[in-house]
Structure formats: C-alpha cells, structure tokens
Amino acid sequence: MFRIVKKRELAENVDEFIIEAPLIAKKAKPGQFVIIRVNAKGERIPLTIADKDPEAGTITLMVQRVGKSTYHLSCFDEGNSIRDVVGPLGKPTHIEKWGHVVAVGGGLGLAPIHHIAQGVKEAGNELTVIMGFRRKELIFWEDRMELLADRVIVTTNDGSYGMKGLVTDALRNLLDSGTKVDMVICAGPVPMMKAVADLTRDYGVPTVASLNPIMVDGTGMCGACRVTVGGEVKFACVDGPEFDAHQVDFDELMNRLKMFREKEEEAFKEFQRKHCGCHGR
Amino acid sequence: MAKREIIKKRVPVPERDPKERVKDFKEVKLGYTPQLAMEEAKRCLQCPHSPCVKACPVNVPIPQFIKLIEEGKFVEAARKIKEENILPSVCGRVCPQEIQCEGACVVGKVGDPVAIGALEAFAGDHEASVGYEKIVITEKRNKKVAIVGSGPAGIACAADLLKMGYEVTIFEALHEPGGVLVYGIPEFRLPNEIVERELSFLKEMGAKIELNFIVGKTKTVYELLEEFDAVFIGSGAGLPYMLNIEGLNLNGVYSANEFLTRVLFMGAYKFPETDTPVFTGKRLAVIGGGNTAMDVARTALRLKEVEEVMVIYRRSKEEMPARVEEVRHAEEEGVIFKTLTNPVRFVGENGWIKGIECVRMELGEPDESGRRKPIPVPGSEFIIEVDSVVMAIGQGPNPVVVDGVKEIKRGKKGEIIVDPETLMTDLPGVFAGGDVIRGGSTVIVAMGDGRKAARGIHEYLSRKQ
Ligand SMILES: Cc1cc2nc3c(=O)[nH]c(=O)nc-3n(C[C@H](O)[C@H](O)[C@H](O)COP(=O)(O)OP(=O)(O)OC[C@H]3O[C@@H](n4cnc5c(N)ncnc54)[C@H](O)[C@@H]3O)c2cc1C
Numbered sequence: 001m002f003r004i005v006k007k008r009e010l011a012e013n014v015d016e017f018i019i020e021a022p023l024i025a026k027k028a029k030p031g032q033f034v035i036i037r038v039n040a041k042g043e044r045i046p047l048t049i050a051d052k053d054p055e056a057g058t059i060t061l062m063v064q065r066v067g068k069s070t071y072h073l074s075c076f077d078e079g080n081s082i083r084d085v086v087g088p089l090g091k092p093t094h095i096e097k098w099g100h101v102v103a104v105g106g107g108l109g110l111a112p113i114h115h116i117a118q119g120v121k122e123a124g125n126e127l128t129v130i131m132g133f134r135r136k137e138l139i140f141w142e143d144r145m146e147l148l149a150d151r152v153i154v155t156t157n158d159g160s161y162g163m164k165g166l167v168t169d170a171l172r173n174l175l176d177s178g179t180k181v182d183m184v185i186c187a188g189p190v191p192m193m194k195a196v197a198d199l200t201r202d203y204g205v206p207t208v209a210s211l212n213p214i215m216v217d218g219t220g221m222c223g224a225c226r227v228t229v230g231g232e233v234k235f236a237c238v239d240g241p242e243f244d245a246h247q248v249d250f251d252e253l254m255n256r257l258k259m260f261r262e263k264e265e266e267a268f269k270e271f272q273r274k275h276c277g278c279h280g281r
Numbered sequence: 282m283a284k285r286e287i288i289k290k291r292v293p294v295p296e297r298d299p300k301e302r303v304k305d306f307k308e309v310k311l312g313y314t315p316q317l318a319m320e321e322a323k324r325c326l327q328c329p330h331s332p333c334v335k336a337c338p339v340n341v342p343i344p345q346f347i348k349l350i351e352e353g354k355f356v357e358a359a360r361k362i363k364e365e366n367i368l369p370s371v372c373g374r375v376c377p378q379e380i381q382c383e384g385a386c387v388v389g390k391v392g393d394p395v396a397i398g399a400l401e402a403f404a405g406d407h408e409a410s411v412g413y414e415k416i417v418i419t420e421k422r423n424k425k426v427a428i429v430g431s432g433p434a435g436i437a438c439a440a441d442l443l444k445m446g447y448e449v450t451i452f453e454a455l456h457e458p459g460g461v462l463v464y465g466i467p468e469f470r471l472p473n474e475i476v477e478r479e480l481s482f483l484k485e486m487g488a489k490i491e492l493n494f495i496v497g498k499t500k501t502v503y504e505l506l507e508e509f510d511a512v513f514i515g516s517g518a519g520l521p522y523m524l525n526i527e528g529l530n531l532n533g534v535y536s537a538n539e540f541l542t543r544v545l546f547m548g549a550y551k552f553p554e555t556d557t558p559v560f561t562g563k564r565l566a567v568i569g570g571g572n573t574a575m576d577v578a579r580t581a582l583r584l585k586e587v588e589e590v591m592v593i594y595r596r597s598k599e600e601m602p603a604r605v606e607e608v609r610h611a612e613e614e615g616v617i618f619k620t621l622t623n624p625v626r627f628v629g630e631n632g633w634i635k636g637i638e639c640v641r642m643e644l645g646e647p648d649e650s651g652r653r654k655p656i657p658v659p660g661s662e663f664i665i666e667v668d669s670v671v672m673a674i675g676q677g678p679n680p681v682v683v684d685g686v687k688e689i690k691r692g693k694k695g696e697i698i699v700d701p702e703t704l705m706t707d708l709p710g711v712f713a714g715g716d717v718i719r720g721g722s723t724v725i726v727a728m729g730d731g732r733k734a735a736r737g738i739h740e741y742l743s744r745k746q
C-alpha cells in the first residue's frame with residue numbers, strides 16, 4: 001500500500017498527489033512514469049512522475065480526471081493508500097546540453113514537462129516553457145514553471161489569461177522571432193503534439209514527444225502500448241514513452257486511444273451511479 | 282509381485298458438460314474421487330524399469346506414488362511426488378503428459394496409458410484438503426537470497442532454499458504473484474486458489490514476497506547483490522512475439538499476453554464490476570497452435586459478447602504443439618479450427634480490424650523441428666471476417682531484468698546464458714532458470730531449473746563461506 005501524504009486540487013478536474021514510494025523516489029528520472037491501481041478491482045493506469053523527493057521518499061503525481069479510474073483516484077484523500085504503485089517505468093528522457101530548449105505542455109502533459117524541465121535546467125540549458133490551457137480556471141503550476149524556466153509563456157484558447165491562442169501559436173511566434181531554438185520537447189493531448197511536430201518539422205527543429213498510449217503492464221509484456229515510429233512498431237512503455245516527434249504516427253495513436261471508448265463510458269456511468277459522492281459532475 | 286493383467290481402458294476423469302462449462306470460468310475437469318483414483322491406480326504395472334520416470338523431466342517416482350494411491354495412502358502418495366515435484370496439483374493439470382510420462386507408459390502400447398497426470402493432481406488436491414505437513418526448518422543459515430519472479434521457477438527455487446535454511450525474498454513485477462500460472466493459464470484449467478495455496482505455504486515457510494517490484498527498474502541486479510548473498514532470476518518469457526504484417530496496430534488486434542492479462546488477470550470478464558475493459562466483438566480469431574492459443578480461444582468463448590471463435594494455424598492439427606487434451610476440450614466447446622491457413626495481412630476499416638487475409642498452406646518436407654514444413658499455395662488468398670484477433674505465436678525473455686548488466690550474457694532469442702550444471706550466469710552469485718534461459722518451456726521444466734539453481738546457490742554459498 002502506498003500512502004497519500006498530500007493531496008490538493010490544482011485546477012478544475014486536476015489533482016496533485018504526493019505519495020509515499022521511497023524506492024521509486026530514489027530512482028525516478030525525468031520522463032519516467034508509474035503504473036497505479038487504486039484498489040483490487042482497479043485498472044492499471046500509467047501516470048507520469050511529475051516530481052520526486054528522494055529524501056522524503058515521495059513522488060508527485062498530477063492527475064487529470066477523465067474517466068472512471070482518475071475520478072476514483074480523486075476520491076482518495078490524504079492518509080488514504082493506493083493499493084499498487086510500480087515503477088519507475090519507461091526510459092528516462094535523453095538530456096544533453098543543447099542550448100535553448102522549448103518545453104511545450106498542455107493538460108496532463110504538464111506532468112512530464114515539469115520533471116523534464118528540471119533535468120533540462122540541471123544540464124545547463126536555457127529553457128522556455130510554453131503551457132496551454134483552454135481557459136483561465138484550468139491553469140496550474142505556472143508558479144512552479146516560473147521557478148524552473150528562464151521564460152514561461154501561458155496560452156489560453158479564449159484569451160482569458162496570458163496569450164490568446166494555442167501553444168503552437170506561441171511556439172510559431174517564438175520561432176519566427178528569430179530566437180534560436182535547439183530542441184523542442186512536447187507532452188499533452190495527441191492533437192497538440194501532432195500540431196507541434198508538424199510545425200517544428202517545417203522549421204527543422206529536433207522535437208521529442210512524450211506519448212501516452214493505453215498501457216497494461218508497463219514492462220513490455222503485453223504490447224497494448226504499440227506505437228509506430230519511423231515505420232517501426234515500438235512498445236512505448238519500454239522503448240519510450242519519448243520518441244522523435246517527427247517520426248511518430250500520431251493518427252494511429254489517436255485511433256488506438258479510442259479502442260475501449262464505449263466500455264470506458266459504460267464504466268464511468270456505472271461508477272457515477274453507484275459509487276462516487278464526491279463529484280456531482 | 283505377480284504379473285498383472287493389462288486393463289486397456291482408462292478410468293475416465295469426470296468432466297463438466299461442454300455446453301455448461303463454456304458459460305463460466307470454473308474448472309472443466311472435476312478430478313478423480315478416491316474410489317476412481319484407486320481403481321485407475323490398479324492399472325499401473327509397477328514396471329521395474331519405469332520408462333515413465335525416465336520420461337519425466339524431474340523423475341517423479343511414478344510407480345511408487347501410484348502404488349500408495351492404490352493402497353489408499355493418498356497423503357503419502359502426495360509426499361512421495363513432492364520429493365521431486367513440489368506442485369503436484371499444478372503439474373497434474375498442466376504438464377504435457379502425453380509426450381512425457383504417459384507417452385512412455387508401457388500400458389499405452391496396447392491401450393490407454395495410465396492416467397498419471399490425473400492421479401498426480403488427485404494426490405496433490407487430497408493432501409491440500411487435509412492440510413499440509415508443517416515443514417520444520419532445522420538449520421538456519423545467515424544468508425539471504427533474492428528471487429526475481431514468482432512463477433514456477435521462482436517458487437521451486439524459493440521452496441528448496443527455505444528448506445535449507447536460507448532467508449528468501451521474492452520480487453515480483455506484477456501486483457499478484459504466481460507468474461504465468463495466474464496471468465496466463467486460465468482458471469478453467471488451473472484454479473487460482475491452487476496457486477494461492479502453494480504461495481501461502483511458501484510464506485508460512487518464511488518467504489517474503491515483494492510485489493510491484495521490477496528488478497532492473499525499481500532496483501537493479503547489482504543493487505540486489507549488495508543486499509543479498511545470491512540472486513536467482515526466474516523472470517520468465519514475457520515478451521510477446523508479434524506477426525509483423527500489415528495492419529498489426531489496428532484496433533482489435535491483441536497479443537495473447539494482453540488478451541489473457543486483461544480478461545483473466547485483470548478480470549475483464551467481470552467488467553464493469555472490475556475496471557479493466559476488453560473489446561472482442563462477436564467474431565474472434567486466434568493465431569497459433571500452442572497451449573496459449575487454446576487458452577485464448579477457450580477464454581474468448583466464455584465471454585458474453587463472443588459468438589464465434591476460430592483458431593488459425595499454418596500446419597495441420599497433428600502438428601499443434603498444444604496438449605492433446607486442450608485441443609480436444611477446445612473442439613468440444615465449439616472452437617472452429619482453420620488449419621493449413623496462414624495470415625498475411627490484417628484488413629482494417631476506419632482503424633478497426635475487419636478481416637484477416639490468409640493463404641492456404643500445404644505440408645512439405647520435415648523441417649529442423651521434425652514437423653512437416655508448411656508451404657503457401659500460390660493464389661489461394663482469402664479473407665476471414667473478424668471483429669478481433671489475438672496473436673499467440675510465442676514469446677521470448679523480457680530484457681528489462683538484466684538491462685545494463687554487462688556481465689550477464691544473452692543468446693539470440695534474448696535468453697540468459699548459464700552454466701548448465703549450476704545455472705550460474707557469468708556474474709558470480711547470479712543464477713537463472715525457467716523460461717528466461719529457454720525461451721518458452723513448461724511449468725515442470727521451469728520448476729526443475731528452480732531446484733537445480735537452489736542446489737547451485739547452496740554450493741556457491743557454502744564454498745564462499
Ligand atoms: C506514459 C503515460 C503517462 C501518463 N501520465 C499522465 C499523468 O501524469 N497525468 C494524467 O492525468 N494522465 C496521464 N496519462 C494518461 C492516463 O493514464 C489516462 O488518462 C488514464 O489511464 C485514464 O483512465 P480513466 O479510467 O480515468 O479514464 P478512461 O475513461 O478509462 O479513459 C479515458 C481515456 O484515457 C486513455 N486511457 C484509458 N485507459 C488507459 C490506460 N490504461 N493507459 C493509458 N491511457 C489510458 C484512453 O484514451 C481513454 O479513452 C498518462 C498516460 C501514459 C501512457
């Protein structure tokens with residue numbers, strides 16, 4: 001059992017959990033994730049290690065509520081325990097001293113971006129973070145990114161905060177302004193990553209994307225996480241989750257994420273009906 | 282003993298009706314009653330040269346245990362088996378007896394071979410029902426051994442080391458222990474409670490089991506070597522092979538591992554009571570001819586949504602590597618066999634699988650495996666319509682456990698290379714056995730390796746002292 005040391009709501013539908021997992025905290029590197037299972041009937045779901053504190057023996061997870069398992073997890077409070085947490089999984093981010101790195105994140109992508117940003121700074125890079133949200137109320141972790149990055153650009157779709165537009169608009173501005181960009185790292189919803197990859201391909205800037213396919217074991221045992229990169233089949237949990245964004249077949253990834261859509265909706269309805277008193281939504 | 286008359290017909294093992302049993306995941310074979318077991322035991326000729334024993338990978342004293350059953354000494358029979366094989370209830374159910382002990386049985390030359398497997402399972406179950414003998418560990422050694430993986434190899438290695446007085450900790454990557462016995466082999470063949478019972482016996486003997494612990498990730502083999510005096514790697518062959526053909530990543534295309542893990546290990550057959558979903562549609566095809574393929578086919582048949590299950594295999598039924606009984610059970614339950622058929626392409630529509638383009642095959646000359654080689658018939662392509670497909674074409678060792686451990690050598694299929702006598706790798710103090718050194722094998726061979734490694738570890742640690 002893995003105890004929740006701290007929990008808070010970061011924004012609408014987004015929770016932050018600090019969880020006791022000393023062995024994982026000691027090992028976790030940027031780009032890696034854990035797989036958790038809330039209880040004995042739970043599904044195994046992957047969540048990125050957004051931060052760690054090896055001394056305290058804790059890891060930080062940032063969870064966006066999208067369905068049954070993530071809503072269920074958000075019913076857990078400080079002092080409660082999560083049944084299974086396993087990791088750290090996946091290859092750590094490959095980090096070099098590139099020069100100027102732009103990290104682009106939206107929604108659940110901010111978890112990997114946060115941890116990766118730490119590593120990128122430690123390696124002595126200049127760092128710009130572009131974080132995108134639909135509207136003001138959904139913004140979180142701007143303060144944490146400010147602490148890490150040399151420059152933070154927040155975009156909102158409706159212009160209620162920061163720059164109006166999408167992360168790609170901000171990225172294009174930056175690239176057009178003549179600022180030298182040596183590396184782009186992106187994480188978030190698949191359409192966002194695809195748009196970033198399409199943009200940077202035109203500008204010839206190397207780009208890495210942190211992919212989020214459906215997973216089961218997270219150790220290379222099942223192949224549920226298959227993605228196509230440069231025409232080759234890869235298992236994202238062991239070969240990734242980060243890949244050369246210009247080589248990733250994002251359309252296939254989007255399609256594969258829909259594989260269980262009907263069942264997921266059924267499970268979520270059932271969950272709301274039976275179980276959950278904490279979210280009226 | 283006076284020469285016995287040969288009884289050609291075997292006492293049948295009671296089984297549930299196919300029409301009933303496909304509705305649930307409960308065990309198909311009901312097993313012998315004491316009376317039936319004693320009657321079957323009478324058929325054994327007690328051959329002095331015991332070809333059955335020689336054909337058993339761990340040389341279970343077969344005529345001796347059968348004699349004890351005949352005499353009604355069931356607990357003693359189980360203990361006799363356990364001198365060589367600690368999991369009679371498991372092996373009696375899953376060993377490929379027809380190519381091992383039963384295949385060599387003298388009675389089999391003129392009639393049905395003695396039902397050694399069923400008798401073994403009976404003895405094991407009987408002993409469990411009256412309660413295991415408490416094992417007193419007389420000698421405590423102040424030495425610790427780490428076991429990686431809780432499958433048959435790890436279990437067998439742990440049990441022997443515990444009896445020798447070592448401190449044992451088992452590290453398991455998944456959230457439940459048991460290896461393929463729980464995440465692969467379905468409950469209708471091997472009920473989970475049998476595996477649970479063996480694992481709790483191990484715990485009673487003092488084994489610690491650490492779940493959610495991936496060696497190679499949570500800690501490396503090197504780190505384990507700092508805390509433990511020796512390490513045994515029994516991490517199995519968990520890496521699924523995929524058919525590298527067009528349409529592999531269409532929705533509805535699974536590896537056997539993913540399908541069985543979802544449905545059985547994660548309990549998708551109880552969805553939405555459990556959270557893990559599986560998508561099958563009405564028509565599901567399995568590609569392959571081994572035990573795994575049969576398990577997938579029969580598991581699929583038991584799902585509410587599924588109406589038709591096909592097994593697609595490129596050779597003929599005779600060449601199928603699955604246990605004969607599994608093929609028979611699958612047929613009885615209504616699985617359709619499409620043999621001499623080879624998939625060449627998965628056909629999709631809007632990202633979902635809709636069909637499998639196959640080519641007909643003919644059998645040619647025998648290949649290196651001694652089986653006749655299938656050759657495609659030109660121009661015979663046709664499409665089988667399906668809603669989902671599961672590939673059960675084998676698996677290899679998962680490299681995660683020894684990732685970055687340079688001293689440990691691996692072969693072409695990724696199998697860990699060990700000294701054949703001691704099962705030690707080239708990294709002193711690290712041993713390996715089971716599927717991880719062989720690619721795919723069997724439960725009994727994996728257990729045999731586990732025991733051999735336990736002896737190797739004991740010698741190594743005794744020498745080191
Ligand atoms: C490497 C990786 C890191 C991730 N990191 C984070 C993170 O830090 N924070 C965060 O909020 N989310 C993260 N995700 C996504 C998260 O795992 C899914 O949102 C979660 O599994 C949804 O489960 P659910 O039951 O709540 O929703 P469901 O209703 O089951 O699913 C909603 C959608 O989530 C996706 N999904 C469903 N099951 C899985 C699964 N087992 N594995 C992956 N995706 C699935 C599917 O696209 C599905 O349509 C990550 C995913 C991956 C692969």
Ligand SMILES: Cc1cc2nc3c(=O)[nH]c(=O)nc-3n(C[C@H](O)[C@H](O)[C@H](O)COP(=O)(O)OP(=O)(O)OC[C@H]3O[C@@H](n4cnc5c(N)ncnc54)[C@H](O)[C@@H]3O)c2cc1C
Nearest residue numbers: 430432433434454460461496516517715716722723724727
């Ligand atoms: C569906 C199916 C049906 C089968 N049917 C039969 C049958 O009828 N008869 C028969 O004799 N054989 C059968 N087999 C084969 C048999 O199950 C295997 O040969 C046997 O289980 C191998 O035992 P093992 O202990 O080497 O590995 P496994 O049983 O695979 O156990 C290995 C364990 O190690 C764990 N592990 C892996 N990597 C790590 C890591 N890095 N850190 C920690 N833990 C790790 C795994 O999670 C697993 O629990 C079948 C196999 C399958 C898949």
Ligand code: SF4
Nearest residue numbers: 325326328333386387
């Ligand atoms: S070969 Fe058959 S008859 Fe002879 S001892 Fe073995 S089981 Fe009995």
Ligand code: FES
Nearest residue numbers: 218220222223237
């Ligand atoms: S999640 Fe199972 S292989 Fe990647």
